[in-house]
Amino acid sequence: MAKQFKLSATPRVESGRNAVKKVRARGSVPAIIYGGTEVPHNLEINRREIEKILAHAVGENLLVELQIAAKDKTTHRLSLIQEIQHHPVRGDILHVDFQAVSATETIQVEIPLEAVGEAAGVKTGGGLLEQSLRGLLVECLPQNLPDVIRMDVTALVVGAAYHVKDLVLPEGVRAVTDPELTVFRVSEPTVAPEPGTSLEEPSAPEVIKEKKPDSSAAQEAPKK
Secondary structure, eight states: OOOEEEEEEEEOOOOSHHHHHHHHHTTEEEEEEEOTTSOOEEEEEEHHHHHHHHHTOOSSOOEEEEEEEOSSOEEEEEEEEEEEEEOTTTOOEEEEEEEEOOTTSOEEEEEEEEEESOOHHHHTTOOEEEEOOSEEEEEEOGGGOOSOEEEEOTTOOTTOEEEGGGOOOOTTOEEOSOTTSEEEEEEOOOOOOOTTOOSSOOOOOOOOOOOOOOHHHHHTOOOO
8 A cells, every 4th residue: 555654834825936936945845735625725845855755655646644834733634746847957846736635535546557477478488478558547545545556477378368357456446447458468479580581482593595596597598
């Protein structure tokens, strides 16, 4: 299951390009939280804290408890990191979008799919393992959200395939993706021709015979 992180935040009152520069200058990252029953709120979060969370993350879907400290109270909002904007050159975090979720309501999230082991059709049959589906749309409560869904493919032989319906999902997680879609397949081995050879059969060389002189024409030479 996805690990839940805690992240401190404060409301961001200023807006505009200059205000964002001031936020970054004091070691913070501008952010926003939206979704749920409340209106979107502009926030600023600590740069070091968010970088630490991302460094320890296993999957793409990060469950974060935002601790938003206002003047007289601190509110706690459960959220998913929806999008992270990075500087195109330096890679610095420029902005983070959080999507508010409820601990008692199911959510739909796409989870990465990974193969485990070496397929028998690849190991002994010379086939090629193909992955047709990279992510699986699932429905679950936030606390049951998996980091990644792995499938053992060691028994997969040449020509065989595993589909969504064959995946073993964690408890409390339901697949929304079409169950008949192919996830993994071992294709037939292909045999490439050896270098310098042609797929066409060589044709026999053409034999050119020397034309014999016409004997009748030689005998009918003009008389003197």
